[in-house]
Amino acid sequence: MNIALIVNGATRTVEVSPYKRLLDLLRDDLRLTGTKEGCGEGECGACTVLLDGIPVNSCLVVAGQCDGHTVTTVEGLADGPLLHAVQRELVARGGAQCGICTPGIAVCAAALVDSGACRTKDGDARAKVRELLAGNICRCTGYQLIVDAVLAAADQVGGES
Amino acid sequence: MTDYVRPRDDRDAIALRAAHPDYLVLAGGTDLLVSAHHKAEPIGILDLAGRFAGISADATTVRIGAGTTYRALAEARAIATLIPILAEAAREIGALQIQNRATIAGNLATSSPVGDGLPVLLALDATIHLASVRGERTVPYHAFCTGYRKTALGADELITAITIPRPAPGAYLAWRKVGTRRAQSISKVMAATCLEVRDGRIASARFGVGAVADRPIRAYAAEAAAVGQVPDAATGAAVAAALRASIKPIDDLRSTARYRLEIAGNLLARFVENAGQR
Numbered sequence: 001m002n003i004a005l006i007v008n009g010a011t012r013t014v015e016v017s018p019y020k021r022l023l024d025l026l027r028d029d030l031r032l033t034g035t036k037e038g039c040g041e042g043e044c045g046a047c048t049v050l051l052d053g054i055p056v057n058s059c060l061v062v063a064g065q066c067d068g069h070t071v072t073t074v075e076g077l078a079d080g081p082l083l084h085a086v087q088r089e090l091v092a093r094g095g096a097q098c099g100i101c102t103p104g105i106a107v108c109a110a111a112l113v114d115s116g117a118c119r120t121k122d123g124d125a126r127a128k129v130r131e132l133l134a135g136n137i138c139r140c141t142g143y144q145l146i147v148d149a150v151l152a153a154a155d156q157v158g159g160e161s
Numbered sequence: 162m163t164d165y166v167r168p169r170d171d172r173d174a175i176a177l178r179a180a181h182p183d184y185l186v187l188a189g190g191t192d193l194l195v196s197a198h199h200k201a202e203p204i205g206i207l208d209l210a211g212r213f214a215g216i217s218a219d220a221t222t223v224r225i226g227a228g229t230t231y232r233a234l235a236e237a238r239a240i241a242t243l244i245p246i247l248a249e250a251a252r253e254i255g256a257l258q259i260q261n262r263a264t265i266a267g268n269l270a271t272s273s274p275v276g277d278g279l280p281v282l283l284a285l286d287a288t289i290h291l292a293s294v295r296g297e298r299t300v301p302y303h304a305f306c307t308g309y310r311k312t313a314l315g316a317d318e319l320i321t322a323i324t325i326p327r328p329a330p331g332a333y334l335a336w337r338k339v340g341t342r343r344a345q346s347i348s349k350v351m352a353a354t355c356l357e358v359r360d361g362r363i364a365s366a367r368f369g370v371g372a373v374a375d376r377p378i379r380a381y382a383a384e385a386a387a388v389g390q391v392p393d394a395a396t397g398a399a400v401a402a403a404l405r406a407s408i409k410p411i412d413d414l415r416s417t418a419r420y421r422l423e424i425a426g427n428l429l430a431r432f433v434e435n436a437g438q439r
Binding site: 001017018019021024040041042043045048054055056057059060061062064065067108131132133134135136137 | 162163164165167187189190191194195196197198199202203206208210252255256257258259261262343344345
């Protein structure tokens with residue numbers, strides 16, 4: 001099946017089975033290997049990408065469902081050499097160690113920060129970040145530094161509404 | 162190669178279902194696509210993503226489109242106001258990525274005995290609306306699951322909506338799941354209730370329980386033990402005993418039959434006591 005989708009701002013066309021996982025389409029057909037496969041079962045969040053701006057597990061979406069839709073991967077977060085605030089803070093605060101979960105966390109957190117879903121002026125911002133990132137498993141950091149980084153990024157971005 | 166069809170509208174979806182009864186009916190894919198790369202390719206996909214959407218309410222009933230995602234349920238004002246336990250449950254199903262894709266009808270159609278949202282729909286006495294080119298029909302949810310991952314859904318039918326009678330003002334609604342972790346992990350046991358107390362006695366009670374049978378169940382024996390009684394610890398104990406006598410949970414990798422028996426009873430007993438202490 002001929003599938004046209006917008007990935008990180010550019011229209012891409014691929015000839016693949018509509019049953020091919022978005023994860024495999026990104027990694028194998030488009031060579032965007034920033035998106036990692038963790039469990040392949042929707043449990044770990046390592047393969048998180050944005051589908052029409054919304055965080056989804058790319059192992060649980062198939063190519064057919066992406067035809068005509070927009071996908072953002074970790075490669076699309078930075079603006080040229082300028083990292084997204086979430087990426088910058090993950091680096092600065094040690095929110096990444098082995099790195100397998102990091103692209104998924106960066107993508108998910110960037111969507112949350114940009115949409116204003118975890119504004120720091122809300123009293124329970126820390127709990128909110130933990131709840132919204134509950135689908136991203138990290139086996140290295142113990143999460144504290146990740147949450148610190150997301151809150152710091154949220155402070156900088158501000159978010160809408 | 163796998164064929165792929167995306168309906169133009171809801172009507173078209175029903176026609177395509179009749180034309181392709183052997184296609185994989187796909188909505189959010191959060192259950193059907195688990196380890197998809199290890200499964201045989203389906204001959205075709207009927208993609209329902211975005212179809213049968215929308216939530217509405219009138220004086221007696223809340224109608225939830227089949228394609229409503231758990232995220233949409235968690236965020237809908239009508240659900241938060243009228244059926245808060247459904248919003249609470251929706252927020253605790255999987256995690257954000259799952260909630261963004263998973264649909265209420267997908268959960269109903271795959272009919273897992275451990276679907277977190279399903280006991281809530283039993284406690285709320287939901288009705289399932291089905292449609293095919295032959296016409297429409299409704300099935301009460303307590304009669305929809307017919308066995309392990311089996312439902313009353315016909316080969317040419319689609320779920321179009323779920324309707325839920327608005328709980329009586331003051332009804333006690335509660336939902337609990339027990340597992341290793343609130344997010345993501347599959348629960349060991351879950352239970353939900355819609356319970357009315359009038360003049361100090363339980364006037365009506367519905368209990369939905371998950372992960373204690375081959376399908377999500379209504380605990381009728383426990384309901385019978387509750388109705389007419391004072392909502393206190395003694396009634397809670399009687400309700401728990403009635404439940405335990407009527408279920409045969411299993412040992413599996415997540416829990417044991419003994420633990421499930423104990424905890425499922427405790428959950429219902431707690432519901433009864435809490436309803437009395439409000």
